[in-house]
Amino acid sequence: MNILTNPKKLRGFERHLKVENVSRRSILKGLGIAGGFALAAPVMSRPAFAAYETGASKMPHGTVVDPRVFVSIAPDGIVTIVGHRAEMGTGVRTSLPLIVAEEMEADWSRVRVQQAPGNEAKYGNQDTDGSRSTRHYLMPMRQIGASARSMLEAAAAKRWGVPATEVKARNHEVVHAASGRKLGFGDLAADAAKESVPGIEGLKLKDPKDFRYLGKGQIGIVDLRDITVGKAHYGADIRLPGMKYAVIARPPVTGGKVKSFDAAEAMKVSGVEKVLEVKGWPWPSKFQPLGGVAVIARNTGAAIKGRDALKIVWDDGANGKYDSVAYRASLEEAARKPGLVVRKEGDADAALKGADKVIAAEYYLPHLAHVSMEPPVAVADVKGDRCEIWAPVQSAGGTRDDVAKTLGIPDANVTVNVTLLGGGFGRKSKCDFAIEAALLSKELGAPVKVQWTREDDVRHGFLHTVSVERIEAGLDKSGKVIAWRHRSVAPTIASTFAAGAKHEAPFELGMGLIDNPFEIANLQCENPEAAAHTRIGWFRAVSNIPRAFAVQSMVAEIASATKRDPKDMLLELIGSPRLVNLSSVKDPWNYGEPYSSYPIDTARLRKVVELVADKGGWGRSVPKGHGLGIAVHRSFVSYIATIVEVAVDDKGKFTVPRVDTAIDCGTYVNPERIESQIEGAAIMGLSLAKHGEITFKDGKVQQGNFDDFPVIRMDESPLVTHVYIVPPGPDTPPSGVGEPGVPPFAPALINAIFVATGKRIRSLPIGKQLEA
Amino acid sequence: MIKVKINGQEQNWDGDPDLPLLWFLRDEVGLTGTKYGCGQALCGSCTVIIDKQAVRACITSVSDVVGRDVTTIEGLHPTGDHPVQKAWRQLNVPQCGYCQTGQIMQGAALLMDNPKPSHDQIREAMAGNICRCGCYQRIENAVHLASTGV
Numbered sequence A: 001m002n003i004l005t006n007p008k009k010l011r012g013f014e015r016h017l018k019v020e021n022v023s024r025r026s027i028l029k030g031l032g033i034a035g036g037f038a039l040a041a042p043v044m045s046r047p048a049f050a051a052y053e054t055g056a057s058k059m060p061h062g063t064v065v066d067p068r069v070f071v072s073i074a075p076d077g078i079v080t081i082v083g084h085r086a087e088m089g090t091g092v093r094t095s096l097p098l099i100v101a102e103e104m105e106a107d108w109s110r111v112r113v114q115q116a117p118g119n120e121a122k123y124g125n126q127d128t129d130g131s132r133s134t135r136h137y138l139m140p141m142r143q144i145g146a147s148a149r150s151m152l153e154a155a156a157a158k159r160w161g162v163p164a165t166e167v168k169a170r171n172h173e174v175v176h177a178a179s180g181r182k183l184g185f186g187d188l189a190a191d192a193a194k195e196s197v198p199g200i201e202g203l204k205l206k207d208p209k210d211f212r213y214l215g216k217g218q219i220g221i222v223d224l225r226d227i228t229v230g231k232a233h234y235g236a237d238i239r240l241p242g243m244k245y246a247v248i249a250r251p252p253v254t255g256g257k258v259k260s261f262d263a264a265e266a267m268k269v270s271g272v273e274k275v276l277e278v279k280g281w282p283w284p285s286k287f288q289p290l291g292g293v294a295v296i297a298r299n300t301g302a303a304i305k306g307r308d309a310l311k312i313v314w315d316d317g318a319n320g321k322y323d324s325v326a327y328r329a330s331l332e333e334a335a336r337k338p339g340l341v342v343r344k345e346g347d348a349d350a351a352l353k354g355a356d357k358v359i360a361a362e363y364y365l366p367h368l369a370h371v372s373m374e375p376p377v378a379v380a381d382v383k384g385d386r387c388e389i390w391a392p393v394q395s396a397g398g399t400r401d402d403v404a405k406t407l408g409i410p411d412a413n414v415t416v417n418v419t420l421l422g423g424g425f426g427r428k429s430k431c432d433f434a435i436e437a438a439l440l441s442k443e444l445g446a447p448v449k450v451q452w453t454r455e456d457d458v459r460h461g462f463l464h465t466v467s468v469e470r471i472e473a474g475l476d477k478s479g480k481v482i483a484w485r486h487r488s489v490a491p492t493i494a495s496t497f498a499a500g501a502k503h504e505a506p507f508e509l510g511m512g513l514i515d516n517p518f519e520i521a522n523l524q525c526e527n528p529e530a531a532a533h534t535r536i537g538w539f540r541a542v543s544n545i546p547r548a549f550a551v552q553s554m555v556a557e558i559a560s561a562t563k564r565d566p567k568d569m570l571l572e573l574i575g576s577p578r579l580v581n582l583s584s585v586k587d588p589w590n591y592g593e594p595y596s597s598y599p600i601d602t603a604r605l606r607k608v609v610e611l612v613a614d615k616g617g618w619g620r621s622v623p624k625g626h627g628l629g630i631a632v633h634r635s636f637v638s639y640i641a642t643i644v645e646v647a648v649d650d651k652g653k654f655t656v657p658r659v660d661t662a663i664d665c666g667t668y669v670n671p672e673r674i675e676s677q678i679e680g681a682a683i684m685g686l687s688l689a690k691h692g693e694i695t696f697k698d699g700k701v702q703q704g705n706f707d708d709f710p711v712i713r714m715d716e717s718p719l720v721t722h723v724y725i726v727p728p729g730p731d732t733p734p735s736g737v738g739e740p741g742v743p744p745f746a747p748a749l750i751n752a753i754f755v756a757t758g759k760r761i762r763s764l765p766i767g768k769q770l771e772a
Numbered sequence B: 001m002i003k004v005k006i007n008g009q010e011q012n013w014d015g016d017p018d019l020p021l022l023w024f025l026r027d028e029v030g031l032t033g034t035k036y037g038c039g040q041a042l043c044g045s046c047t048v049i050i051d052k053q054a055v056r057a058c059i060t061s062v063s064d065v066v067g068r069d070v071t072t073i074e075g076l077h078p079t080g081d082h083p084v085q086k087a088w089r090q091l092n093v094p095q096c097g098y099c100q101t102g103q104i105m106q107g108a109a110l111l112m113d114n115p116k117p118s119h120d121q122i123r124e125a126m127a128g129n130i131c132r133c134g135c136y137q138r139i140e141n142a143v144h145l146a147s148t149g150v
């Protein structure tokens, strides 16, 4: 087979790659932005030359720009492009290969996508979270495509004995215009494979005006057909010969363990083969399993039935008293006292004291569970000192590391095959379920599938934090906001990694707290302590959810108190078009991105507000009982504004007739998928605003399934969601899409409800609060 | 020994007759297009069609379907081109796709019962099927499109 990718040739490749520290914007036309930069080269990492700097090079293993790793061409012309990030519904398995195809002039209908296993040394960082894939990989994927294209062109030029400058790749073939000769990619593959990979600095990227696919929005996802006929493979769909099916009874309290158990009844269940205790790690232990008792059976149904028959006595451990009602009170108490100052502009204390009027409010958001439609599941096959995993994991490389470490074998002995993910939302960034499968497979000497039930998912996950956000705004006589103090209290994700972490990490503080874009002279952000009593993890949009809820609700509260239009109030607070100066913040984080490429640009923030107001008909007259609410939020370095129309009936039941959202995510790839992400984000935003609440009593989660942890269904979903995408400037770097849609939804809804009913909701979920 | 008919093919089962059909299909027969989402008839991921009716395979036991015709997503249409499937592809409905086979089976069952449902009827009939990714707008439109001919 003629292929560009020849793994045997790979080893010596590094020498072709140069670490660049010059800006060659003239060559990389179209996407370059101002500013030279120096890329430090971390060990094992091969940062790509980029026309704009991103945080990609700081991620573990950085990026790999190598057509021989990502592209192969068969003699029949079929081009196979590797997708190295996890597909959980964002469309990334389509978008990234599409970028390569665009640049290499491949015809998309003759492209196949192959999923990479976990191997970050080979593919670069694979940790698919933080809405980073397009942001970090647009340019590297273009460079890979351009490399492949120039190798094909060089091969054709040699074959014809003409200068390479005279030939051009066009739609899956290389053309010599002067003589009218053409050669297909398949015909050229063998020769192209012999060409040396061009240095990145010499690559010519396509002029965006010649794009056939990027930014066009005509491309269906590569798995579309398989999904509709039931052939798409998720984690649970892996079946191996001799595979055993397992479910695990885990400690109901985080940090608890098995005291004793009686398996006699479980063993009587038809199909149950074995019951055994599985190892757990003391809390906190990053993503290590919780331990418990596993039931092994010939099918999942038998394993579940067997588990139901287990009798287990648990030792609850230190978190046995965790109680959501009491905990909320403790968060509120903390929010009313000074806390660690994490941003200080001017003197908010003095300005609040001297203010003509102070508006203060506290906003509460409970724990949330991800409930991805596919609960965690993994298949493992451990043979001797080797392990193969099939699992829906967001971080294939991280899973490989963690499994290898747990089993005490080298990374190289672990293969992690990434299936499609039936939703991820941050839950599947943590690979505890894959480690469980590996441990069981090792113990049983057979391939094992560990299936989490929905109840397991709700009760033993890595929950979204629980928070109180307290904001005090001081107004002068004219109604102008002169002071703003925002205290955020929430147990931190860092507590899942290190015992006793009580302050939020920069990556949490940077999600809507310290990066507040308002032009207020006296602005202070504080973070009082909060101890965690369960596993806290990333949940789509993370701390941006409570922050946008609080900040954007407060804007509308001030508007109401000063009889202003909420949109005008919002624009006034955002203030003049400028780049927000965060020099007073020790670690602004900025989603891991360099501030030079991704500043907080209030002109862009204003723009999405104005765009959504214009397209969404802000100020339009609505029927009685309806209301419009607006919110804007920058997250994952994208700008997004939402208007929600709500309709509340006289019994306090509400529906959402219309949602309008404007997003500025910079340069984009597949607008069709941006729309679907935003449509979905509205549903997730509505789910958490209306129903979402996980509570603890005696250390145990009180919910278990979609009956007591409801999510939005079709009959309560918005009637229509409109999405407006801001066309990028020629130099705008790409930014996040998967998560940013969620945060503005809840405050826009809450603000709409206030307009419709005069009731101000400050505690989510809304539940029955309107029915009172 | 129980004999059941799945997608026109006879399947034998010598295990627990109470085994939920879902696990029989997935783990014993190998028809993995039918998905697990809740196990309690709350989400619709496991929807199959039995005698023209959408049925939740997670709360239906194998013995319940003896003598009845079970259709799974794999058997909905010989080439995967049922109008609902075609409409789904035309509107790029799925995100992660996990719930989609259940949604498609529910949509197909709805159209057997009511070939021209209104949007309100679609929203009601599909309300038992959760999509955590939130594809509802497109699901609703795709069922509607399928009902008008694709």
Ligand code: FES
Pocket (backbone or CB within 6 Å): B035, B036, B037, B038, B039, B040, B041, B042, B043, B044, B045, B046, B047, B056, B057, B058, B059
């Ligand atoms: S798995 Fe059957 S309805 Fe959810």
Ligand code: FES
Pocket (backbone or CB within 6 Å): A089, A373, A422, A423, B094, B095, B096, B097, B098, B099, B100, B130, B131, B132, B133, B134, B135
């Ligand atoms: S498409 Fe992901 S749950 Fe429906």
